Amino acid sequence: MKPSLEQLKEEFLYEKTNRCVQCGYCLPVCPTYVTMRKETHSPRGRIHLIKMVGEGKITDLSALEQPLDLCLGCRACETACPTGVEYGSILEAARAAMAKRKKAFRSGPFAAESIAEKSHSKSSHDEMVRKCILVL
Secondary structure, three states, rough: OOOOHHHHHHOHHHHHHOOOOOOOOHHHOOHHHHHHHHHHOOOOHHHHHHHHHHHOOOHHHHHHHHHHHOOOOOHHHHHHHHOOHHHHHHHHHHHHHHHHHHHHHHHOOOOOHHHHHEEEEEEHHHHHHHHHHHOO
16 A cells, blocks of 8 residues: 555654755765765755655655665764754654565565565665775
């Protein structure tokens, strides 16, 4: 069953994303953004993606997987944010919502062993990237 837009807004803490004014103060303190120089790998970019989910502009939630997976969760962005965006709680809620959907997908009637294996190898790859970012 497909979740309603209101369910997605609630699960992804859409209302909290509205505090972000897209100023960019989070960019220089975000290790993932500094390393990768990709907007979707910044707190501002991740918040924007989550906001687009809540507005129904993104329906394929797989677009959020890599940006959310690669965030270190260090919350340095919260210290730099002049408007007090609660990035950590937004990140945790989004990750929980994504995990819930992955679990439902994997346990569904068409789940296959290869899906779990593919997900595992991706997670290992993402973990390796995280470790490399921390070393830098």
